[in-house]
Amino acid sequence: MRLFLLLFLFFISFVNGSLVSRSSRVKRQTSVGSDASTDGNGDSVMTDASTQHFKNPDGSLGMNVTANGNSTGTGSTNIETSAGGNVGDTSVDNVANVMSVGDTSKSYSDIFAAVDGEKITSNVMQQGRVAGQGATLSIVNGGSSMQNLNGEKKNGFSYGNAGGTGSINTEAEVQTQQAMSWDQLMARIMAVAASTGLGSAQSNLDMGTGSGDKNITISGLVSGLNSNQGTVNTLVKGNGIINGTDQQIVGTMYGMSSGKGNSTLVGASSIVSNQSDSLGEIQAFGNSNAFSSGNTSVNLMSNTNIEGELSWELEISKEVELMRIQKPRRPIIAQSDGQSISHDGKNSSLSFSDNGLVGGWRNSSFGGYANGVGAASGKDSNVTGQGFVEMDGDSMNGNSSMQAHGTGTGPILADTRAVLNVEKDGVQRNGTVNGIASADGNNTNVNSLSMISNINGFETVNNYQKVSSSGAGSASVSASSWTIFKRKKRFSVLNDILNK
């Protein structure tokens, strides 16, 4: 029976081939790609990232990405995040970098971005906070860029620095958020810096945000001196928002110098918005005998960056510990199901491949191919995959799914790929879904899923990568995905004749 079937199939493929050589072809391809990564340094670092691709019920494609990091510590902390992707020619990319330097320092950033059909959105949040004695500084820097179907571009930016010097106490915080879609912008900036010192203190901030012709900037500086080591307090605050066509910004400066001897307070502030409802004020209190306001620039400090000092070693094996693939074969179903598990640091991997080809059923021919490949590393890892192709009488159905997990310490990776090709009467629909999730840190977690199915002509895709990592010293994660759909239509000879 099996022998008969094989002979039959070869015959059909041959006939198909000869028809194809004389037919015209239409080929369409859509690719979806995305990348997200987060790196961080500090005494305690948490990072995570995810990418997901999906197909909506109306057939449009979508992707979303997240990248998030949070670092706290003594001295310097930093988080660097980037996340973006594309659906065909429509794309979005974002970066957000935060660094803080002080006795107690925190850096945080978070990116979400999505392309859903033709709709593009992004949301970038950044936060730096420091407290301590002496000099402190928080810096944030982020941006977004978008491109629509027609190749038009839009960019957004947000930046901020806040810091100060004071021998008794200094505190600074800066926050920005920039939420954009193709035709809307909501951006917020907030910073506060306060310092107290004996003899001198200084607080400063400088920040801005915007997109296209809409932007706001705020900067402020208060610096105070007392010649007899009296107490000096300085404070600057700024707050701004762009919400659609509304813009509001407020800046406040405050200084106080007390003690015997001569005191000087200098304040400079600039707030710029391209609309009028902005408000700025400068206040100075105390027994200062000199006060002036004008343009002042300060160079605060050189930023020391503590690099991650930890190096990781990972035991990895050459072999798959367990691999089980079943292939029950019936005339019109080919399917596989397997799992690979490792608990001792060896890599897990799995692959399957299913082929089916049926000809002459109601004068139609059907073909299908499902393939999956997956691998994972880590102390504990596992890979699970399923696939089938099936001819149900009217259509060719298929599914290909591969999922890989890994947890452990040090650099680990999960990598999956799923391919599905179904064909009816020479019309092919091919999809390839691929994802890689990698992470480095003390406590890492990687998860990669690639899935594609086509049931009665309804195609479903899920390409999901999720990574998280935490650690002392440094932690980093990245997730990338790409999905390609191809549709090749071969008009039959009959169609060619009818169209003439």
Ligand SMILES: *[C@@H]1O[C@H](CO)[C@@H](O)[C@H](O)[C@H]1NC(C)=O
């Ligand atoms: C990304 O898209 C998927 C599919 O629509 C959805 O389930 C998921 O919640 C989205 N993720 C985020 C962070 O919005």
Ligand SMILES: *[C@@H]1O[C@H](CO)[C@@H](O)[C@H](O)[C@H]1NC(C)=O
């Ligand atoms: C960052 O981590 C710290 C410590 O775990 C936590 O208290 C804080 O809420 C986190 N910040 C954000 C914005 O998630």
Ligand SMILES: *[C@@H]1O[C@H](CO)[C@@H](O)[C@H](O)[C@H]1NC(C)=O
């Ligand atoms: C801010 O907007 C003005 C126009 O309103 C533009 O000339 C300027 O280049 C913008 N600045 C930035 C940094 O984008």
Ligand SMILES: *[C@@H]1O[C@H](CO)[C@@H](O)[C@H](O)[C@H]1NC(C)=O
């Ligand atoms: C932005 O404006 C919209 C519409 O006026 C309003 O609903 C929303 O609350 C505003 N958002 C912020 C953060 O102010």
Ligand SMILES: *[C@@H]1O[C@H](CO)[C@@H](O)[C@H](O)[C@H]1NC(C)=O
């Ligand atoms: C205060 O300033 C005056 C004028 O510059 C100067 O003569 C005096 O020595 C200063 N006093 C102190 C305590 O520095």
Ligand SMILES: *[C@@H]1O[C@H](CO)[C@@H](O)[C@H](O)[C@H]1NC(C)=O
């Ligand atoms: C201010 O921004 C608006 C858009 O909000 C823009 O149309 C206008 O040209 C800008 N004005 C100036 C003076 O840059």
Ligand SMILES: *[C@@H]1O[C@H](CO)[C@@H](O)[C@H](O)[C@H]1NC(C)=O
């Ligand atoms: C401030 O700086 C601007 C440009 O650098 C200059 O035109 C202006 O004269 C300065 N103002 C003062 C008070 O120094």
Ligand SMILES: *[C@@H]1O[C@H](CO)[C@@H](O)[C@H](O)[C@H]1NC(C)=O
């Ligand atoms: C295990 O997987 C990791 C990550 O893909 C790879 O770098 C390493 O070479 C693999 N080890 C072996 C023995 O194949």
Ligand SMILES: *[C@@H]1O[C@H](CO)[C@@H](O)[C@H](O)[C@H]1NC(C)=O
């Ligand atoms: C198959 O094609 C032949 C010749 O064109 C035709 O006679 C027959 O009715 C068709 N069978 C079906 C099930 O469509």
Ligand SMILES: *[C@@H]1O[C@H](CO)[C@@H](O)[C@H](O)[C@H]1NC(C)=O
């Ligand atoms: C596969 O690994 C994940 C993450 O380590 C774990 O949650 C899950 O239970 C594992 N599955 C199996 C069957 O071991």
Ligand SMILES: *[C@@H]1O[C@H](CO)[C@@H](O)[C@H](O)[C@H]1NC(C)=O
């Ligand atoms: C679809 O996939 C099959 C199997 O991998 C391949 O032979 C064929 O060339 C692919 N077709 C297209 C249009 O990419």
Ligand SMILES: *[C@@H]1O[C@H](CO)[C@@H](O)[C@H](O)[C@H]1NC(C)=O
């Ligand atoms: C991370 O690993 C380092 C080196 O093994 C260790 O010193 C540190 O305590 C670990 N931190 C956590 C949070 O597990």
